[in-house]
Each structure stands twice: as C-alpha cells, then as structure tokens.
Amino acid sequence: MRLPRVPAAGIGFALIWAFLAVFVLFPLTRIFYDAFTDEAGLFTLVNFQEFFTDRFYLRSLLNSLALGVATVFTTSVIGFAVAFLLVRYEFPYRNLFTYLTMLPLILPPLVGVLGFVFILGRAGTVNVLLMDWFGLSQPVNFMYGMQGVLLVETMHLFPMITLSVLDALAKVDPSLEEAAQGMGAKGWRRFRDITLPLTTPGYVSGALLVFIWTFADFITPLVVGVQDLLAAQAYLNIVQFVDRRIFRMGIVISALLVVFAIVFVLVARQYVAIKDYSSLSYSRVERRRLGPAARRLAVGFLGLLMLFSFIPQAGVVLAAIGRGWALTPFPVEYTLEFFEQVSIETPKFIVNSFLFSGLAVVLCLVIGVPMAWIMGRTRAPGRGSMDALTTLILAIPGTAIGIAYIRAFNYPLPFIDIPLTSLWIILPLVLAVRRLPYTVRGSYSSLLLVHRSMEEAAQNVGATGLRTFRDITVPLVWKGILVGGLFSFITSIQEASATIFLTLGGWEMIPFGIFTFYIAGSQSQAAALGVILIAVCALSLFAVNRMAGTKVGGLFG
Amino acid sequence: MIRISKLLGVMLGALLVAGNPAAAQPIEDELVLVTPVAKTLTDPTLAEFAKFAREKWNVTVKTAALAAGTPVAYGRIVEWKGRPEADIFWGGESALFDKLAEQKLLARLDLPKSVVDAIPASIGKPKPIPLKDPRGFWIGTVLEPYGLVYHPKVLARLGVQPPRDWDDLLDPKLKGNVAQSAPTRSSSSHATYEVILQRDGDAKGWEWLRRLAANTGIFAARSRDVPSVVARGEFAAGFAVPSYMAFEDRLAGFDIKFVAPKTAWITPEPIAVLAGAKHPRAAQAFIEFLLSERGQKVAMERGVFPITPKYRVQGAPGSRAEMAVEFTGGLRSYFDIEVNNIYDDGIAQKRYAEVNSQFRSAIESVWEELKKKY
Numbered sequence: 001m002r003l004p005r006v007p008a009a010g011i012g013f014a015l016i017w018a019f020l021a022v023f024v025l026f027p028l029t030r031i032f033y034d035a036f037t038d039e040a041g042l043f044t045l046v047n048f049q050e051f052f053t054d055r056f057y058l059r060s061l062l063n064s065l066a067l068g069v070a071t072v073f074t075t076s077v078i079g080f081a082v083a084f085l086l087v088r089y090e091f092p093y094r095n096l097f098t099y100l101t102m103l104p105l106i107l108p109p110l111v112g113v114l115g116f117v118f119i120l121g122r123a124g125t126v127n128v129l130l131m132d133w134f135g136l137s138q139p140v141n142f143m144y145g146m147q148g149v150l151l152v153e154t155m156h157l158f159p160m161i162t163l164s165v166l167d168a169l170a171k172v173d174p175s176l177e178e179a180a181q182g183m184g185a186k187g188w189r190r191f192r193d194i195t196l197p198l199t200t201p202g203y204v205s206g207a208l209l210v211f212i213w214t215f216a217d218f219i220t221p222l223v224v225g226v227q228d229l230l231a232a233q234a235y236l237n238i239v240q241f242v243d244r245r246i247f248r249m250g251i252v253i254s255a256l257l258v259v260f261a262i263v264f265v266l267v268a269r270q271y272v273a274i275k276d277y278s279s280l281s282y283s284r285v286e287r288r289r290l291g292p293a294a295r296r297l298a299v300g301f302l303g304l305l306m307l308f309s310f311i312p313q314a315g316v317v318l319a320a321i322g323r324g325w326a327l328t329p330f331p332v333e334y335t336l337e338f339f340e341q342v343s344i345e346t347p348k349f350i351v352n353s354f355l356f357s358g359l360a361v362v363l364c365l366v367i368g369v370p371m372a373w374i375m376g377r378t379r380a381p382g383r384g385s386m387d388a389l390t391t392l393i394l395a396i397p398g399t400a401i402g403i404a405y406i407r408a409f410n411y412p413l414p415f416i417d418i419p420l421t422s423l424w425i426i427l428p429l430v431l432a433v434r435r436l437p438y439t440v441r442g443s444y445s446s447l448l449l450v451h452r453s454m455e456e457a458a459q460n461v462g463a464t465g466l467r468t469f470r471d472i473t474v475p476l477v478w479k480g481i482l483v484g485g486l487f488s489f490i491t492s493i494q495e496a497s498a499t500i501f502l503t504l505g506g507w508e509m510i511p512f513g514i515f516t517f518y519i520a521g522s523q524s525q526a527a528a529l530g531v532i533l534i535a536v537c538a539l540s541l542f543a544v545n546r547m548a549g550t551k552v553g554g555l556f557g
Numbered sequence: 558m559i560r561i562s563k564l565l566g567v568m569l570g571a572l573l574v575a576g577n578p579a580a581a582q583p584i585e586d587e588l589v590l591v592t593p594v595a596k597t598l599t600d601p602t603l604a605e606f607a608k609f610a611r612e613k614w615n616v617t618v619k620t621a622a623l624a625a626g627t628p629v630a631y632g633r634i635v636e637w638k639g640r641p642e643a644d645i646f647w648g649g650e651s652a653l654f655d656k657l658a659e660q661k662l663l664a665r666l667d668l669p670k671s672v673v674d675a676i677p678a679s680i681g682k683p684k685p686i687p688l689k690d691p692r693g694f695w696i697g698t699v700l701e702p703y704g705l706v707y708h709p710k711v712l713a714r715l716g717v718q719p720p721r722d723w724d725d726l727l728d729p730k731l732k733g734n735v736a737q738s739a740p741t742r743s744s745s746s747h748a749t750y751e752v753i754l755q756r757d758g759d760a761k762g763w764e765w766l767r768r769l770a771a772n773t774g775i776f777a778a779r780s781r782d783v784p785s786v787v788a789r790g791e792f793a794a795g796f797a798v799p800s801y802m803a804f805e806d807r808l809a810g811f812d813i814k815f816v817a818p819k820t821a822w823i824t825p826e827p828i829a830v831l832a833g834a835k836h837p838r839a840a841q842a843f844i845e846f847l848l849s850e851r852g853q854k855v856a857m858e859r860g861v862f863p864i865t866p867k868y869r870v871q872g873a874p875g876s877r878a879e880m881a882v883e884f885t886g887g888l889r890s891y892f893d894i895e896v897n898n899i900y901d902d903g904i905a906q907k908r909y910a911e912v913n914s915q916f917r918s919a920i921e922s923v924w925e926e927l928k929k930k931y
Contacts, residue, residue, distance in 0.1 A: 056922035122774075123711075123790035137714070138733075144775055225775035227739075227921075236742060236778070239629045245910065246741065247632070324810025327710055327790040333810065410636065422642060504642050505589050505621040516624050520596035521781040521802055523789075524809065 009466050012370055013380060019367055020389055023433050027404035028258060028396075034407055035255035039244060047252040056228065057253070064215055064230040067149060071214040072207045074154040078305065079161025079206070085302065086162070087169040090287040091295045097302045099542075104309045105159045106537040108494045108511050110518055111530035113152045113220045115312025117143050118319050118527075120151075125315075125329045132329075148224040153214045155309045160213075161206045168202025169195070208268045208395070212261060216397030216497065219515075230257060234399055238501070251407065254400040261395035269391075313534060319527035338528040342517070346532060348506075349513040353536075356424075356509055357492035360431035361439075361485045367432070368439030369481055373469060375440075376447040377455070394437040398497030405430055406501050424507045430498050435488035442484020446477035486544045490537050510536070583614045585836035588843055590620075591634065591643035593627040593744070594826060595781055597805040598859050599647070605855045606846050610839075618839055626779060627653065627744040634662055634831060644834035645843065649744060651687055651695065651827045652906040658694040664830040665693050667841050672848050675865040680891060681823070681898030688825045688864060697825025698847050699861040700891045703745045704817035706784050706803045711793040722818045723753065726769060726794055733774040733928075734793035736783045739921060741913045743780035748822045749797035750912060751905040756820055763919060769796065770920045771931035788813040799824075804860025804884050808877070815884055822900045823891065825864060860884060866892035 038044045051057045085091075086098055107115075119125045120142040127139035142148060180194045218231040227236065230253055237250030290298055320338055322331020371390070375383050409420035420426050450473060458468045474481075496511035503512045510533045517526035588606075592599055603620040610618045623642070625633060627649035634646060639662060646657070657663050666673075676697060679685035688697040707720055717730045726735055740747035754762035774792050777783050783795040784803040788811035795803075803815040828847065830840040846852045853863050857870045858877040862885075869889040872878030882889055905912075920927065 056917060059922070117791070121789070121791050131714075222778040225777065227776060227778075239626065246913070324812075326708070326788060326811055422640075505623045516596070519626075519779055519781055520624060521785050521805055522596065522809075523785055 013374065016367055016371055016374075016386075017382070020386070023429060024389060024393060027401070027408035030408035031251055031255045031258070031400065031404045034248065034251045039248070047248060050249065051252055051256070057233065057249075060228045060230050060233050061256075063146070063228050067146060067153075067229065068211040068215045070150055071153045071157065072211050074150065075158040075161045075210050076203075076207060078154070078158040080165055080203075082158070082302065082305070083162045083165035083169055085298050087166055088288060089294075089298060090289045091298045093299060093302075097306070100306050101159050101162055102541060103159075103538065104156055106490060106494065106534065106541055107156055107312055108514065108530060108533050108537070109217070109219045109496045110223070110511070110514055110526070111316050111534065112156050112312045113148075113223045114319070114518070114523065114527065114530070115315030116148070116152055116155075117223065118315030118325075119311045120148075123327050128327055128329050143224050144226075145224065146226060149214075149221050149226055149229075152220050152224075152312075153210075153217065155311070157210045157213060158309075160210050161203065164202040164206025164209075165199055168199040204268050208264060212264060212395050212397065215260065215264075216257065216399055218399060219496065230260075231397060231399055234403070238403055251403060254397075254403045257397045257400045261397065261400075262392060265391055265395045316527045316530045316534070319524055320531045322524070338522075338524040339532075341522075342513075342525050342528045342532070345508075345513065346510075346529065349508055349510045349529070350532075350536070352507060353493050353509040356427045356431060356507075357489050359425075359428035360435060360492045361489045363428060363432035364435050364439040364488050365481065365485055368436050368484075369443045369474075371436075372440045372443035372447055373473065376444050377452075377469075377473075378465075390437045390440050393433060398434060398495065399501075401430060401434060402498035402501035405498070421502065422504070424504075426502055427499055427507055427509070430502060431492040431495055434495065434498055435492055438488045438491070439481070439484045442487065443477065443481050446480025446484075447473065450476045483544055486540060490540045490544070493540075494533065494537060582616055584610060584616055584618070584838040584842045586616055586618055586839075587836050588618050588620045588645070588839040589643040589836070590622040590645045590647050591625055591630045591641075591831075592622055592645075592647040593625060593630055594648040595802055595805065596622065596624060597808075598801055598856065598861070599624075601859065602847060602852060602855050603843075605851065606843050609846055609851065610842065626742070631657070635660070637662075637831075639833045641831040641833055641835075643831060644836045644840040645828060645830055647698065647828045648824075648826045650748065650902060650906070651690070651697075651825065652902050654690065654695040654827045654829055657829070658690070658692065662832050663694045664832045664834065664837065666696060666830065666844065668696070668845055668848070672845060675867050676848070677866070677892075681896035684898045684901045686823060686825065686896075686898055686900075686902075690827075695827040695829040696844070696848070697864045698828050698844075699826050699853070699856045699864055700823050701826055701861040702800050702817035702821045702823045702885075703749050703797050704800060704803075704815055704821045705794060705796055706787050706798045706813055706815050707794040708787050708790050708792075708813060710812060711790050715793060717793070719814065720794060720816060723796075723820070726796060727765070727772060729772075729931075731772050731793055733772070735769065735772045735796060736775050736777055736786050736792040736794070737769070737773055737796040738777045738780045738783055740916050741921075742778060743797070745780045745799050745824075746797045747909070747912065748824070748900065748905065750916070752820055752822050752900050754912070755899050755901060755904065763915065766916075767920060767927055768931050770924055771927040773924075776921075776924075784813060800885055801860035804881055807860075807880070807884055815886075817886065817888075819897050820899055822898065823896065826861070854878075857881065862888070862891050866890065869893070 035047055036043055036045070038046065082101055086094060086101070117124060121127065122139040122141065122144070126142070130136045130140060142151065176198070177190060177194050180190045185193060216231050218229070218235040221227065221229050221232045226232065234250050234253040234257060237246045237253065318331055319325060321334050321336065323333040323335045323337070325331040371386060374380050375387055405426065406421060409426060412419050454476070455468050455472050458472045463471065493509070494511055496515060499509060499512060500515060503509070508516065510529060514526045514529045514533065517529060590599060590603070599622040603622060607618050607620055610616050630646060631649065631653050634641060634657060646654070654663065673689065673696065676688050678689065679687050680700070690696065705720055705723070705726065709719065711734070712719060715730050715734065717728055720726060738746045740750045750766060753765055756762065757765055775786060777786060780797065780799065781802055784798050784806050786792050787795040788806035798815070800815055800817065803813055806813045828844055830837060830844070834840055847856070848864070850868060853868050857863060857868070858872070858881065860881045862870060870878050870882050871889060888894065
C-alpha cells in the first residue's frame with residue numbers, strides 16, 4: 001500500500017517530519033555546532049583535543065563505559081533469573097511477584113540513591129548496627145564510590161531486563177523447546193541453543209537501555225561523591241557558567257554522550273530496530289510446578305531480592321517521617337512536619353506534573369501513533385529514517401537533550417519575540433520527545449497484531465486510508481496505545497535529567513521539587529516529596545498492570 | 558497556570574498595545590528571585606515580605622525563588638541578555654555583581670539614603686570587605702561567615718578534639734572523614750581555597766589543600782551538601798560551610814556544630830535588581846524590606862548576622878535568635894569585634910579560572926594518589 005493520496009495524510013506526514021526536524025534534529029545539531037566552535041563562533045577542534053588529552057576526562061570516559069558494562073552484567077544475571085522463574089514456573093505468590101518486580105523501576109531519580117544512603121551509608125542503619133553491635137570503629141563503605149553507583153543502578157534497572165526477557169520468553173514457541181528436548185537437548189544445553197537465541201533480541205534491547213541509562217545518569221553518582229563519570233562531568237561543567245571554557249567542555253561532553261549513544265544503537269542495531277519485531281503472538285506457556293524445596297528456594301530468592309530492592313523506599317519513608325535522624329538505626333523522633341512543609345508547594349508540583357506529563361502524552365499520541373502506522377502500514381519514503389530516529393531518541397541521554405534544548409531554543413521566536421525557553425510549553429515538548437519511542441513502539445506492536453485483511457476489507461468497500469485508520473485500526477489497537485500512553489506518563493512524571501536544565505520558577509514538576517529541596521539541604525522534605533511521587537507512580541503503574549498484564553514488557557523492545 | 562495567563566497577557570498586549578492596568582498599584586503583585594541563598598533563608602524572608610506588602614499596600618505578592626548556585630545564577634542572568642526571568646539576584650560574591658553591572662545587566666538601586674547610610678562601606682582588616690557598591694548597583698544584606706562544621710559524636714568515636722581552626726582538619730585521624738565541595742562547583746569553597754592560598758602563599762597553600770584532599774572522604778556536588786552529610790554523621794567534619802546552612806541542619810534537629818576560624822571569609826550576600834526586570838517596584842520594595850529591622854530580624858533567626866551596627870542578634874531566652882548566637886560561638890554582631898580578613902576578592906577574581914584549573918590538575922585528577930601519599 002502506498003501512502004494514501006489524500007492531502008490530509010500528506011500534510012500529516014509533513015507535519016510529523018517537521019516536528020522531528022525542529023524538536024529532535026535541530027537541537028542535536030546545535031550542540032554539535034557548539035562543540036565544534038570556539039567562543040567567537042569559529043570552527044575548531046580544540047575542544048575535542050582538550051577532551052582527549054585530559055587525563056581526568058579520559059578516566060571519566062573509561063569509568064562510564066566500565067560502569068555501563070558492569071551494570072548490564074549484574075542486571076542481566078538478576079533480570080534473567082527473575083524472568084525465567086516468573087514465566088516458566090508455578091509457585092506461590094507468583095502474580096504478586098510479577099507486579100512487585102516492576103516497582104523498582106518507578107524510583108524517581110535522587111530518591112533511590114538517597115534511600116540507599118539512609119540505610120547503607122556510612123551512618124546508615126546497617127553501619128550503625130555493625131558499629132553498635134560488633135564494635136566496628138570505621139563504617140563499611142557500601143555507598144561512596146563506584147560500588148555504590150553500581151548497587152543503585154542494579155537494583156533500579158534489573159526489572160528492565162526482566163521485562164524485556166519476560167516478553168520475549170512468553171513469545172517463544174514451546175514446541176521449539178519440546179523439539180529440542182525430543183532430540184536429546186536437555187537443561188543447560190536446551191537453554192543455550194534454543195531459548196537464549198530466541199530471547200536475544202528482547203534481551204539486547206533491554207540491555208541497551210540499561211547501559212544507556214547508567215551511562216547518562218548523573219544524579220546517582222553525584223550523591224555518592226563520584227564525579228569522574230561522563231554524565232556527571234557534563235552536568236557539573238554546564239551548571240557552572242562563570243568559567244566559559246569549562247562550560248563549553250560540558251557541551252562538548254554532551255555532544256560526546258550523543259555520539260556514544262549513536263554508536264551503541266548501531267552496535268545493537270540488528271536487534272533493536274523496530275522492524276525486527278518478529279512474532280507478537282504470545283504463546284501459551286505451560287508453567288512447571290516446582291517441587292517443595294525448589295518452591296521455597298524460588299520464593300526465598302524473590303522475596304530476598306524484593307526486600308533488597310525496597311531498601312530505597314524504606315529509607316526514603318523513614319527519612320520523610322524521622323526528625324534529626326543521625327547515627328541511630330532508625331529515627332528516634334517521628335514527625336509529619338516534613339509532609340506539612342512540602343504540602344504548601346506540593347499541589348503546584350502535582351498540578352504541573354500532571355499537566356505537563358499529560359500534555360506530553362497527548363503529543364506523543366498525536367505524533368507517535370501516526371508514526372507507528374506509517375512504519376507498519378505504508379511504504380512512505382523515509383520510513384527507515386523515521387525508525388532509526390525513534391531508536392536514536394531512545395538512546396540519547398536526557399542530560400544531552402536538556403542541554404541541546406537550552407542551547408537551541410534560547411532565541412526569540414518570530415511573531416511573539418519570546419524565546420521558547422521562556423515558555424512552559426517547552427517542558428511538555430521535551431518530555432514528549434523523550435517518550436515518543438515508547439508510544440511508537442507500543443502502537444507499532446499493537447498494530448502488528450491487527451490483521452491486515454480487516455483494513456483491506458474496509459478499503460474494498462471504499463474507505464480511504466485515513467478513514468480506515470480511524471474506524472478500523474484505532475478501535476482495534478487502542479488498548480495497546482493506551483498502555484503505551486500510560487507508560488509514557490509514568491516515566492514522564494519521574495523525569496528529571498532533561499527538565500532540570502529547562503525549568504523556570506512556577507513550572508516545577510515533582511522531581512524538580514525533590515531536587516530543589518535536596519540542593520537546599522532539606523533532605524527530609526525531599527524524601528517526603530519523594531514518597532508522594534512514588535505513591536502517585538505506584539498507583540499509575542497498578543492501573544497499567546491491570547490493563548495490560550505483563551505485556552508492558554513489549555514497550556521496552 | 559499563571560504562566561498561561563501571563564503568556565496570553567503578553568500576546569494580547571502585543572496585539573492591542575493596551576496600557577497596563579497594574580501600573581496604578583504601588584508595587585507589582587509578583588516577585589521572582591534568582592539566588593544561591595538556600596530556600597531555608599529565602600522562604601521565610603519572602604513570606605514575611607508578602608505579609609508586609611499586604612499590610613502596607615494591601616497587595617498580595619506572589620513570590621518565587623529560582624534556586625541556583627552562584628555560578629549558575631550568574632550564568633543564567635548573562636544568558637537572559639537583559640530579558641530576565643527573575644527580578645532580583647541575591648547572594649554570591651560582590652565581584653560578580655560588579656561584573657554584571659559592567660555588562661549593564663543590573664538596574665541602579667533606589668533606596669532611601671538613611672537605609673544605605675546605615676550600612677558601613679566596608680568591614681575588616683587588613684583587607685576590607687566591601688558591604689555596598691559606591692555606584693549603587695548592589696548592596697549587602699547580611700553578614701555570613703564561611704567556616705567549618707563537625708559532628709561531635711563521630712569525632713568522639715574517632716578520638717579527635719573538636720576543630721578550632723582550618724589546620725585541625727589535617728589531623729591524620731580524620732582521614733576519609735572530611736567533606737568538602739570542589740572550588741569549581743561552589744563559591745564558598747572557592748573563597749575558602751583563596752583564604753588558604755592567601756594565608757600561606759601559593760606553594761605552601763596548594764600543599765595544604767592537597768593534604769586536605771587526602772583527608773577528604775567526599776567531594777560533595779554542592780556546598781549545601783557538606784553540612785548535610787556531616788549532620789547525618791556520614792562524615793565527621795566539613796570545610797567551607799556558610800553559617801546559616803549549618804544552622805538549618807541544627808534547626809532540623811541534627812547535632813552539628815559550627816566554627817568560624819579567625820581567617821574565615823565573611824560574605825555580605827549582595828543583592829541587586831536585574832535590568833529589565835518585570836517587577837521593578839516589588840523588587841526595590843523587597844530590598845528595602847530586607848534591610849529594615851523586620852527583614853533583618855527574620856534573617857538573624859536563621860544563623861546570619863546583621864549588615865548594619867544598628868541591630869544585633871538578640872531574642873528571648875530559648876528563642877531561635879539565641880540558639881543562633883550559641884551556634885555561632887556567642888557572637889551577636891560582626892561590628893562588635895575586630896574582623897580579621899586576609900581574603901582579597903580582587904586577587905581571587907583575577908585568577909578565578911587559574912585556581913580552578915590548578916585544582917583540577919593538582920587535586921581532582923590525582924585524588925586517589927593523594928590519599929595514598931599522605
């Protein structure tokens with residue numbers, strides 16, 4: 001089918017491209033322009049020369065890569081084990097665990113690492129107990145250093161692997177494994193030769209996301225005093241404006257983050273391109289019942305894992321209700337004053353969060369659903385680039401996008417003579433761009449489940465392409481789209497990396513509020529606001545889960 | 558929501574070229590600060606100002622503070638290019654204010670002569686600290702020392718006496734237990750690095766700072782994090798901490814102590830109205846309020862000192878003001894004592910980038926080696 005020759009569709013197509021050009025391509029080119037010029041605007045390679053001859057920057061680069069690889073390794077081990085248990089075996093509380101597994105993902109930036117520090121820091125619960133009970137004179141350093149960052153990222157991100165693998169595992173045709181078994185391949189061999197290759201595409205895309213997330217996170221390392229990582233350097237250099245040279249190096253590092261993101265996507269390209277979605281039919285999986293010992297082991301493992309991954313939530317809740325909590329295992333004095341204090345501004349934060357995230361989701365749907373349709377149902381020119389661009393957005397660090405926006409849209413717009421950076425609409429815009437890939441992928445995979453013949457039938461009786469889309473396709477896929485939309489909403493409402501650079505007074509969303517309280521030194525208030533955000537997100541996630549079951553995993557692919 | 562209506566207002570204004578009905582009011586009903594001063598000081602002063610405006614002019618002022626570290630705030634003001642998103646810049650080094658005035662990004666202050674005259678031109682010897690701009694672009698608001706903090710319980714466990722001066726932080730028993738913020742990230746840290754460099758001279762000063770780095774357990778991302786981590790007992794002592802930030806942690810119930818060594822730099826926390834501010838009258842009114850007795854009182858209850866000899870930190874026994882006096886070592890006003898200042902802001906500003914890059918190469922990039930060496 002060719003792109004329908006209806007003017008409306010043509011205009012829509014053009015508008016989508018215009019949107020992508022203005023809000024994705026243009027800002028990115030702008031930071032590359034900055035990276036390749038000096039203060040006078042003349043072309044130069046000095047910035048890159050400085051980066052690649054500076055020991056500290058090079059060490060940051062190596063550290064970032066090493067941390068990314070290490071996190072992928074740890075999340076994979078945990079994520080695979082959990083996914084395998086949940087899909088293949090039947091044991092008590094399996095459904096509960098399926099839901100709980102996703103919860104660590106809804107840990108807003110900053111809140112997670114703060115929670116860990118409250119429990120595992122040098123004066124955290126664990127160390128205080130060790131010192132009080134076992135007479136340790138120096139605390140054990142769990143948090144301050146790379147090991148702390150690795151711990152936080154692992155406990156936060158392993159569900160991403162679980163979800164991607166869960167999704168892929170559920171789609172593996174059991175007959176293939178049965179066939180292998182019939183040929184004598186058992187246990188590990190069957191897993192290695194059949195199951196693993198079939199789940200690889202799902203896994204690789206999950207791993208890519210884990211890698212890039214870790215690569216781009218600057219908040220976690222900063223809280224535990226790690227500054228020799230690329231994203232941390234980008235942030236720290238940008239937020240100090242006085243020294244223009246350091247400032248420019250921040251932009252250069254952001255540009256490098258984008259370059260690396262592109263490289264990673266290219267490396268993983270054959271797995272993560274949207275086209276390679278092979279089968280989307282979920283197979284009926286026969287779950288094996290576990291024996292009593294194995295059952296206890298499975299429940300024990302998952303229970304322990306959940307307990308561990310809820311450390312941050314526990315820490316944050318305690319910090320939010322504890323007063324003057326220091327050097328005791330638990331707060332001595334309890335209070336609700338921090339909730340009271342944040343409640344003055346919280347309504348504004350909540351309203352802003354819902355408004356901006358909501359608008360972002362609407363934008364995502366308006367642009368993303370037609371994009372998915374163009375990719376899945378038409379042979380319009382440029383589909384390939386659209387797909388590539390979507391994948392790329394998924395990979396670009398939020399930090400880099402935020403910086404790109406502030407550099408690109410700091411000039412007065414025509415007609416109204418106000419720069420876009422002075423209009424709050426820039427927040428929903430940047431959020432929409434960040435979440436667009438989720439919507440496109442969610443809609444695309446739902447679209448693949450709709451048999452082409454239904455649309456063809458409509459067209460045979462005279463419906464135009466657009467009409468078919470509206471009357472046949474959308475009603476059939478709305479659920480998938482809605483889940484995609486809600487998922488975009490949950491992740492938008494937690495977003496901080498891109499918005500931190502763009503927020504002005506009065507536009508603060510909850511994560512920015514948490515960040516402001518934190519940098520103002522009011523960790524208890526930050527924690528209180530964090531508890532509120534977690535509650536909001538958990539409720540939304542619960543809704544998504546009810547609607548979609550475990551199929552949410554498909555969105556990560 | 559305010560933004561939507563503001564945006565609509567701007568658009569309508571552009572279309573109709575209509576007059577502004579708010580012009581009839583004595584002050585505008587909105588005020589935005591951009592400031593490195595922490596929320597815990599800005600929030601109460603803004604709240605009290607709003608109360609004051611309601612009483613005096615019956616105007617309900619909607620206030621907001623854009624929190625940003627000194628360099629960020631400065632950078633944003635420069636990037637705004639005279640079309641600021643805020644009305645007032647409060648806090649930081651006076652040299653930065655001079656730089657902004659040079660770029661014509663500040664509006665001249667319009668304060669009653671008596672208010673300006675109540676503030677001495679400078680304080681301290683041998684290097685006087687300017688408290689107001691002779692050309693009238695900025696004026697000091699409070700006096701606030703950058704000192705050191707410690708947690709008594711953690712120190713006791715380590716068997717270390719409470720520190721009195723900067724040099725006490727080099728105690729080998731404190732290894733891995735000192736918190737500081739990099740001078741590239743924090744203006745209070747930068748100023749205190751300069752204090753050490755100007756006290757000891759370059760060679761000995763950097764050697765001292767390298768030793769401090771060897772004792773350091775965390776380079777916090779911001780100066781505000783330094784007292785936080787010490788208050789929670791994560792680290793034993795902190796370097797270059799503004800007094801009121803530490804006092805906030807004390808007010809929050811933490812057992813944290815503050816000491817201002819003799820050579821501690823004292824900032825006057827300058828304030829200025831931005832050129833092109835949308836609410837210039839509210840901005841001027843806020844500054845005048847801040848310098849009045851009522852404004853100074855609010856600040857004095859948060860752990861900073863009055864900018865004029867007219868007032869002293871004082872309150873009923875057990876009051877917050879008295880708590881602050883006890884916290885800062887019994888001092889009620891910097892005009893009661895001889896202020897010993899060796900920090901020369903002129904020198905500091907001239908070599909600002911140089912000190913930063915020296916820090917990066919001689920300390921930050923070899924931190925692990927320093928820890929092993931000393």
